[in-house]
Amino acid sequence: MKTNLPESAQDNNEDKNILRKNQQWKTLRFYQKTDTLYQLTFSFCKRFLPLYGDRTVDQMVQAARSGKQNIIEGTEDGVTSTEMELKLINVARSSLQELRADYEDYIKSRHLQLWGKNHPRYIPLLNFCRVNNDYAAYKPFIYRWTAEEFCNTAITLLHITDRMMCRYLEHLQKAFIEQGGIKERMYAARTGYRRQQDELIKRLQEENNELKAENERLRNELLIMKNK
Numbered sequence: 001m002k003t004n005l006p007e008s009a010q011d012n013n014e015d016k017n018i019l020r021k022n023q024q025w026k027t028l029r030f031y032q033k034t035d036t037l038y039q040l041t042f043s044f045c046k047r048f049l050p051l052y053g054d055r056t057v058d059q060m061v062q063a064a065r066s067g068k069q070n071i072i073e074g075t076e077d078g079v080t081s082t083e084m085e086l087k088l089i090n091v092a093r094s095s096l097q098e099l100r101a102d103y104e105d106y107i108k109s110r111h112l113q114l115w116g117k118n119h120p121r122y123i124p125l126l127n128f129c130r131v132n133n134d135y136a137a138y139k140p141f142i143y144r145w146t147a148e149e150f151c152n153t154a155i156t157l158l159h160i161t162d163r164m165m166c167r168y169l170e171h172l173q174k175a176f177i178e179q180g181g182i183k184e185r186m187y188a189a190r191t192g193y194r195r196q197q198d199e200l201i202k203r204l205q206e207e208n209n210e211l212k213a214e215n216e217r218l219r220n221e222l223l224i225m226k227n228k
Contacts, residue, residue, distance in 0.1 A: 025075040030164035032133035034068040034096065037157055039135045041099065043142045044150050048106075060102045066095035082176045086169065093165050100158040103151045112148040114155070121152075129157045 025031050041064040045057045074088030107114050115122045132138065138153070145153065 025072050028071065028075070028168070029133050030161050030168065031068060031071045031075075033157055033161045033164070034064075034071060034092070036133065036135040036138060037096070037099070037154065037161070038064040038068050040138060040142065040150075040154055040157075044154065047143070048147045048150070056102060060099060063095045063099040063102065067092045067099065070095065078172075082172060086172050086176070089165060089169055089172070093162060093169075096158055096161060096165075100155055100162075103155050103158070107148070107151050110147065112151065115152045122156075125153060125156050126160075129153065129160050 038061075041060050045060055049057050049060075051057075070088045070092035074085040074092065077088065078085030104114065106112075113119070115125065117123075128137075141153075142150075
């Protein structure tokens with residue numbers, strides 16, 4: 001007697017994973033850039049800001065740390081909650097925007113130059129920051145850059161990182177619309193399981209009826225043979 005699941009029930013198993021595949025945050029390029037920004041900001045504050053009596057130091061370091069830590073927490077929570085991942089990545093963005101404002105304020109208050117598209121060093125710096133994610137590429141310059149060079153490097157890196165995070169958020173939003181959150185996935189999984197069980201019970205009932213009919217046919221044939 002066949003007891004295999006119907007093909008349609010087997011196919012449904014493929015789409016009923018409740019937990020999302022975990023995104024490895026270490027491989028995200030924008031996370032790598034935020035980790036670099038944290039280390040650069042720590043070095044910047046050590047070189048160019050007073051060690052004591054200036055709250056800006058704590059604010060900048062904490063904003064840089066919040067940027068990268070919320071990415072870690074968001075991607076980890078994203079296994080069960082796309083909503084939470086969206087929320088925490090947005091928190092990370094806000095922290096990094098705050099950090100960018102601090103660098104821009106430093107430039108303005110010290111009457112330094114914010115490099116724009118017409119600045120001769122803007123395009124080379126932009127290309128450098130686009131290509132290099134890891135702190136190792138920036139480390140040789142942290143004691144050589146002037147405050148202006150340091151700020152413009154960090155600001156450029158922050159702009160690039162923000163655009164990358166925006167694209168990632170768009171990807172998450174699209175996935176949420178198409179796949180739903182964990183409640184929707186749990187409902188789909190449960191519904192799929194019940195449908196499989198219903199189809200299996202129906203198949204078993206049909207096979208049982210066929211066996212009963214076959215048994216009745218054989219019984220009648222046996223009676224006919226006995227009466228001959």
